[in-house]
Amino acid sequence: MSKQKITRCGTIAIVGRPNVGKSTLLNYLVGSKISITSKKAQTTRYQLLGIQTIDDTQFLFIDTPGFQLKHLNLMNKGLNKIVHQVLSDVDVVLFVIESRGMTEEDHAVMKLIPKDRPTILVMNKVDLMKDKNALLEQIKTMSETYTFKAMVPVSAKKNKHLDHLLSNVRDFLPEQPFIYGEDEITDKSERFLASEIIREKIFRLTGQEVPYSIAVEIEKFEVEGKLRRIFAAIIVDKDSQKPMLIGKDGEKLKQISSESRQDMEELFGGTVWLETWVKVKSGWSTDQRVLKSLGL
Missing domain, CATH: 3.30.300.20 (K homology (KH) domain)
Incomplete structure (x- = not known):
């Protein structure tokens, strides 16, 4: 009797302030462009699921709108509500900031993440950092300020260190069967x-x-x-x-x-x-x- 393969499958929220590269990160993690991107903030309006299946692990990434602290009209309040809902019901959180360090808006978003949720700090756009010592200094500061399960500098656009990020995420996903087919990349029509x-x-x-x-x-x-x-x-x-x-x-x-x-x-x-x-x-x-x- 053959032993059944143990698989992991879980949900991962990608959160952060507007325009830190969340949608670009999702597209590269999934390996296909399913989330729209632009240099303008608040491009993402919907909760979008991106699916990546690698060997025995199925990653279910949820792209969220950038959390809006200003201009809270009816639409933006609805977008913020999406972020709150996602954070309350995922296995892992990827908190995305720019590699140069956290802004006041980043700190505000960080406060929204439930303390019992495994959170990985993703320091994006590392390719724009010329001074690597400054990056190490930022990592030291972050580790003294917050408790992250891991801190991973990446460049989503250049596809740098994303394998390392996936490896860190995998450790926190529950052992359970895949929810989607291995060739599916999104739940959207x-x-x-x-x-x-x-x-x-x-x-x-x-x-x-x-x-x-x-x-x-x-x-x-x-x-x-x-x-x-x-x-x-x-x-x-x-x-x-x-x-x-x-x-x-x-x-x-x-x-x-x-x-x-x-x-x-x-x-x-x-x-x-x-x-x-x-x-x-x-x-x-x-x-x-x-x-x-x-x-x-």
Whole structure:
């Protein structure tokens, strides 16, 4: 009688203030781009599960929105609520900061983490640290301030030291069967991923005023073999924002659509026919009914 293989499987929350590289870290840990990224803070709006299965271990990473201490409108309060909910029900916490050290916002986020939750400090963007002695000094300071199960300097963008990070995480995952198939990378649908890809392109290709007031609604998603026909409405808060997204002669919207389609084809492994347009829904980001319909 063959001995049953012992497997580990558990949930890992990725938390931190806005713009420390949480989504980039998730994408590299999973090995596929499932979470959108940009240099603008508050890009992530949803609780997103990324799955990585290596040998006898299944890592279930939960990407969370950056915890917002300012501008607490209805949407941002909802995003903060997601962070609280995730932290109360995971096996391990990855607390992500920039390698140059903790800010006041970082300390505020750290206070949210339950003291009984195994927490690993992830010092990201280590490739930007020219003075390695300064990094060692930061590690010493962190160890004197907080009790972490491990402190791992990484560069998510350069894929540095992520194997070491996974090894540390594995030690705290419970012994139990895998929850997902070994080839699965997320629990989100293609429809959801398509809307997020479009939203990322808007963040990357437009100015500061537009992104925080937009949402993307997939109105129709059709699959025929390897062909996907996707119809997406970009929702803005004001009439004045519409031309910013469309651009002169529609060039900006064409660029958003073209770059989105390319990313979708790479992720979905097939041809994508994408149609996008812009709709105005005044006050959508403070309307509970609209937020609920968009899954926020």
